[in-house]
Amino acid sequence: MSDDSLTTLVVDDDYRVASVHQGFVEKVPGFVVVGQAHTATAALSMAQALQPDLVLMDIYLPDGHGLDVVRDMLDSSRPPDVIVISAATDVESVRTAIQLGVVHYLVKPFGFAALADRLSAVRAARAQIADWPQDASQEEIDHLFGLLRPAPNPGEAAELEHLAPTLQLVYKSISAGAGLSASDIAAQVGISRATAQRYLTQLEHVGAVKLELRYGQTGRPEHRYSVRRR
Amino acid sequence: MSDDSLTTLVVDDDYRVASVHQGFVEKVPGFVVVGQAHTATAALSMAQALQPDLVLMDIYLPDGHGLDVVRDMLDSSRPPDVIVISAATDVESVRTAIQLGVVHYLVKPFGFAALADRLSAVRAARAQIADWPQDASQEEIDHLFGLLRPAPNPGEAAELEHLAPTLQLVYKSISAGAGLSASDIAAQVGISRATAQRYLTQLEHVGAVKLELRYGQTGRPEHRYSVRRR
DNA sequence: GGACGCGTGAGCGGAATGAGCAGAACTCCT
DNA sequence: AGGAGTTCTGCTCATTCCGCTCACGCGTCC
Numbered sequence: 001m002s003d004d005s006l007t008t009l010v011v012d013d014d015y016r017v018a019s020v021h022q023g024f025v026e027k028v029p030g031f032v033v034v035g036q037a038h039t040a041t042a043a044l045s046m047a048q049a050l051q052p053d054l055v056l057m058d059i060y061l062p063d064g065h066g067l068d069v070v071r072d073m074l075d076s077s078r079p080p081d082v083i084v085i086s087a088a089t090d091v092e093s094v095r096t097a098i099q100l101g102v103v104h105y106l107v108k109p110f111g112f113a114a115l116a117d118r119l120s121a122v123r124a125a126r127a128q129i130a131d132w133p134q135d136a137s138q139e140e141i142d143h144l145f146g147l148l149r150p151a152p153n154p155g156e157a158a159e160l161e162h163l164a165p166t167l168q169l170v171y172k173s174i175s176a177g178a179g180l181s182a183s184d185i186a187a188q189v190g191i192s193r194a195t196a197q198r199y200l201t202q203l204e205h206v207g208a209v210k211l212e213l214r215y216g217q218t219g220r221p222e223h224r225y226s227v228r229r230r
Numbered sequence: 231m232s233d234d235s236l237t238t239l240v241v242d243d244d245y246r247v248a249s250v251h252q253g254f255v256e257k258v259p260g261f262v263v264v265g266q267a268h269t270a271t272a273a274l275s276m277a278q279a280l281q282p283d284l285v286l287m288d289i290y291l292p293d294g295h296g297l298d299v300v301r302d303m304l305d306s307s308r309p310p311d312v313i314v315i316s317a318a319t320d321v322e323s324v325r326t327a328i329q330l331g332v333v334h335y336l337v338k339p340f341g342f343a344a345l346a347d348r349l350s351a352v353r354a355a356r357a358q359i360a361d362w363p364q365d366a367s368q369e370e371i372d373h374l375f376g377l378l379r380p381a382p383n384p385g386e387a388a389e390l391e392h393l394a395p396t397l398q399l400v401y402k403s404i405s406a407g408a409g410l411s412a413s414d415i416a417a418q419v420g421i422s423r424a425t426a427q428r429y430l431t432q433l434e435h436v437g438a439v440k441l442e443l444r445y446g447q448t449g450r451p452e453h454r455y456s457v458r459r460r
Numbered sequence: 461g462g463a464c465g466c467g468t469g470a471g472c473g474g475a476a477t478g479a480g481c482a483g484a485a486c487t488c489c490t
Numbered sequence: 491a492g493g494a495g496t497t498c499t500g501c502t503c504a505t506t507c508c509g510c511t512c513a514c515g516c517g518t519c520c
Contacts, residue, residue, distance in 0.1 A: 127271070166476080191446075192446075192479080412507090423469090428509090451477060
């Protein structure tokens with residue numbers, strides 16, 4: 001990628017989720033991930049060291065609150081753009097995020113397309129700001145605001161498109177049923193139980209499916225997975 | 231090629247697909263590719279900088295909708311002719327494309343011959359307009375309109391005709407079987423596995439063949455390719 | 461004759477899978 | 491309450507294949 005890629009720091013307490021999101025970001029032309037952080041302390045120090053253009057920020061971190069980190073990040077001479085990525089939808093989190101001036105707020109779980117739309121909007125907004133006239137017209141202001149407004153979520157098919165082939169099959173298999181075990185999925189797809197389990201855990205971590213345990217029988221309880229409906 | 235070649239901009243989010251399409255265009259006499267764009271932004275700015283006669287426009291781009299780019303391209307003092315090349319066939323996309331005045335709409339995947347037909351039609355239409363008589367007959371009008379209507383897809387043999395020699399052999403090899411691996415194809419054609427893999431990936435990306443994974447054995451699963459039937 | 465571009469193959473690092481085992485998590489029984 | 495037994499998950503490791511880089515050969519151009 002050329003020098004004008006936007007450098008991005010991914011912050012999430014769960015390193016697996018962070019890796020999935022890093023994968024998403026790196027699929028979008030014009031963006032490059034320069035680091036991952038899994039704690040508030042690490043996030044702040046990496047932001048200072050790396051000076052990323054963009055930060056994907058989770059709210060719940062082991063040693064602090066993500067929005068506190070955002071406040072510190074934005075209070076610098078070269079603040080990054082921040083997209084909050086969190087399962088938290090409480091009014092305080094949303095309001096604080098807005099007040100701090102984060103450019104987007106993505107509610108977990110989200111798919112690649114949803115993130116890709118916002119990354120593109122960020123890129124466009126930066127371009128417009130960089131070329132901002134002395135006396136901006138209402139149209140230009142409206143355009144910029146439009147770039148910073150969340151676009152509606154695309155369909156499931158679009159979300160699946162950029163996934164690894166086996167992950168796609170696993171997700172499709174769950175979508176066709178409910179409360180399926182790793183062995184069920186494995187049998188349907190034609191893969192091993194261990195591989196199915198691997199992907200199911202991944203999907204559960206990014207919030208695409210939900211987990212329930214089957215109790216009432218001897219032995220370790222079976223994990224049952226269903227697609228998380230929005 | 232002479233100075234009167236029609237300059238063409240190829241727009242596709244996937245640079246490999248764009249390269250395949252560039253290869254197609256450059257096989258047609260009278261056309262020259264002056265650039266590739268992989269985002270909406272790049273496409274538009276390149277269109278403004280290069281002033282191409284023709285644009286091949288994908289609809290789904292990372293930072294915007296192809297038809298939005300088309301709208302902007304056509305709203306200029308010297309608009310290009312636009313051929314939409316997309317997998318999208320929903321009524322909204324098609325209708326909008328028509329309303330915008332794109333001259334053709336190609337549904338992915340398509341072969342060289344399908345594109346070549348339309349390029350020839352575009353060239354003929356431009357020549358006809360340039361040589362438009364004072365009092366045009368109904369036949370001349372009908373002929374012009376006919377040039378701007380999509381032609382039916384030619385057969386597979388015609389599609390193969392202008393492909394690179396090795397790519398042709400690979401495609402023929404797949405057509406003769408089903409669920410073949412890169413090693414199978416390599417053995418049949420007499421090329422290395424790496425070369426077969428390279429072309430198979432290319433064919434898969436443009437949608438000419440479909441990919442399935444062979445599960446059930448330890449080790450990385452084998453990619454199996456089959457011709458995608460229409 | 462040398463530089464350059466292109467296509468190909470060799471070969472290497474790493475991705476992705478399954479086998480299989482240790483241990484986790486539960487139920488049942490004493 | 492604790493131990494035994496059962497069943498399942500998580501993980502490591504070996505295997506197999508893919509993706510990619512680099513070198514080479516060949517043809518073209520200057």
